[in-house]
Structure formats: structure tokens, C-alpha cells
Amino acid sequence: MINQTRMAYDDAGKGVPLVFLHGFPLCRTAWRKQKLALESTFRFIAPDLRGFGESEAPQGKMTMRHYADDVRALLQKLDVGPAVLVGHSMGGYVALAFALAYPNFLLGLVLVGTRSGNDAPDIAATRKATATKVKTGGLQELIDLMAPRMIAEQHPGFPEQVRNLMARANPEGVTAALLGMAERPDVTGQLSGITTPTLIIAGDGDVIIPPEESQSLSDQIQDSQLNIISRAGHLVAFEKPEEFNQILKDWIALKILPPQNTNLH
Numbered sequence: 001m002i003n004q005t006r007m008a009y010d011d012a013g014k015g016v017p018l019v020f021l022h023g024f025p026l027c028r029t030a031w032r033k034q035k036l037a038l039e040s041t042f043r044f045i046a047p048d049l050r051g052f053g054e055s056e057a058p059q060g061k062m063t064m065r066h067y068a069d070d071v072r073a074l075l076q077k078l079d080v081g082p083a084v085l086v087g088h089s090m091g092g093y094v095a096l097a098f099a100l101a102y103p104n105f106l107l108g109l110v111l112v113g114t115r116s117g118n119d120a121p122d123i124a125a126t127r128k129a130t131a132t133k134v135k136t137g138g139l140q141e142l143i144d145l146m147a148p149r150m151i152a153e154q155h156p157g158f159p160e161q162v163r164n165l166m167a168r169a170n171p172e173g174v175t176a177a178l179l180g181m182a183e184r185p186d187v188t189g190q191l192s193g194i195t196t197p198t199l200i201i202a203g204d205g206d207v208i209i210p211p212e213e214s215q216s217l218s219d220q221i222q223d224s225q226l227n228i229i230s231r232a233g234h235l236v237a238f239e240k241p242e243e244f245n246q247i248l249k250d251w252i253a254l255k256i257l258p259p260q261n262t263n264l265h
């Protein structure tokens with residue numbers, strides 16, 4: 001139980017802890033290509049955020065800070081010290097909330113296809129209307145709308161796989177996330193205070209959160225590196241796993257791992 005809620009998560013491997021936070025309305029399985037590639041070298045941790053995948057659904061609204069508090073509580077339960085947080089899209093909003101609330105528990109931050117700004121009033125209103133629709137009519141319409149826009153190129157089998165990642169969400173959980181995202185604060189003004197090493201990755205064909213948002217994160221976070229992956233959409237880690245994993249591993253080697261002892265003899 002995490003904050004009185006049943007929470008599903010993966011915890012595999014040993015080494016520097018990497019904590020992966022999925023986007024909306026996905027689940028931890030969205031990171032399965034990272035788990036396969038990284039669990040032999042690192043400690044791979046990925047929760048289903050409340051109301052997604054196999055985690056218990058909340059009632060009402062979930063703010064980004066609530067999800068960040070769940071992540072903090074999970075890391076405490078697993079006895080994990082400072083970790084690298086990897087957040088995709090809504091998971092990135094949560095990672096930023098975590099970075100601002102718990103800077104001492106971070107080794108590094110990886111922001112994937114995400115942004116620091118909040119919703120314009122018309123977008124917030126649309127989200128709230130969608131929340132009402134999902135609550136009464138279920139997820140199908142939302143999945144039909146979002147799934148084809150998550151990737152840049154229609155690789156065989158991908159549309160079905162992306163739908164499956166979304167279909168596990170609980171309508172109450174999706175509603176709570178929509179209401180929380182609609183009211184999330186603009187944290188752009190706080191980015192210059194982030195001092196942890198930060199990697200920013202986006203797909204050049206992301207039509208949900210355009211790569212310009214990643215450029216702007218990179219302009220404002222001091223110790224940041226930006227990588228734009230070509231021919232990739234919003235779900236860049238799933239669509240281009242080899243490039244994504246290599247960029248992540250290289251950055252960890254450069255910024256997170258202690259320098260190797262050099263043999264002076």
C-alpha cells in the first residue's frame with residue numbers, strides 16, 4: 001500500500017535507480033522496451049500511477065503533486081535513496097512536481113515529450129468536458145482519439161499495442177488525472193532553480209506536445225542536454241527504443257555515474 005492505495009510497480013535489477021513515470025492514459029508497460037534494455041545494468045522502477053494500469057483508482061481529482069507524493073512514498077517503501085526520475089508527458093509534469101518538492105531525492109531528471117506550462121483556459125475547459133464524458137461513457141472515445149496520434153509512423157502492430165497500453169486505465173483514474181492536469185500550475189518560472197543534471201528528449205514528429213516545448217525546457221534548465229529523435233512521435237521511447245535507450249545510457253555515463261578510477265600505474 002502506498003499512501004493508503006494499492007499501487008502496482010516493477011522493481012528489477014541493481015545499480016543506479018531509474019524511476020520511469022508513464023504518460024496519460026498509459027501504464028508502466030509503456031516502458032517495457034526500456035526495462036528489457038536497462039534492468040541488467042540499473043535498478044529499473046516503474047509504477048502505474050494511481051488509476052492507471054493495475055493501480056487502484058482515486059476518487060475526485062489527482063494533482064501532479066499528489067502523484068509526486070505517491071512516487072516519493074513508493075521510493076521510501078523500497079528504501080531507494082536519490083534516484084533518476086524519467087517522466088514522459090504527464091509523467092514529466094509529475095517529475096517536475098517531484099523535482100520542485102523533493103530536490104534532495106533526485107540524482108537526475110529526464111523529461112520526455114513534456115512541458116512546464118499549464119493549460120490555456122480553452123484547453124482546461126476541454127479537459128474538464130472530457131473528464132465528464134469519460135466518467136459517464138468510458139474510455140473508448142478518448143482512446144480512439146489519442147492512440148493514433150501517439151506515434152509518428154504507423155509501424156505494423158503499433159496502433160494495437162498503444163491501444164492496449166491505454167485500455168488498462170480506470171475511468172475514475174482518467175477523470176482524476178484530467179481534472180488534475182487542467183488545474184496544474186505553470187512551473188516555467190521555477191525551472192531556473194533546478195540544479196540537478198537534466199536530459200530532455202522529444203520526437204521531432206510529436207503532434208501532442210511539440211518539440212519546441214522541449215527546446216524551451218532546455219533553454220531554462222541550467223545543466224540540461226536536449227536530444228530530438230527524428231521520425232518519432234509523442235511516445236518516443238516506445239517508437240524509437242534503440243535511439244532513446246542509447247541517449248539515456250550515454251547521458252547517465254556522462255552525468256550520473258561516478259568517474260571510473262583511472263589506473264595511474
Ligand code: MLT
Pocket residue numbers: 022023024025088089090091181208234
Ligand atoms: C500525456 O501524454 O501524458 C498527455 O497527452 C499530456 C497532456 O495531455 O497534457
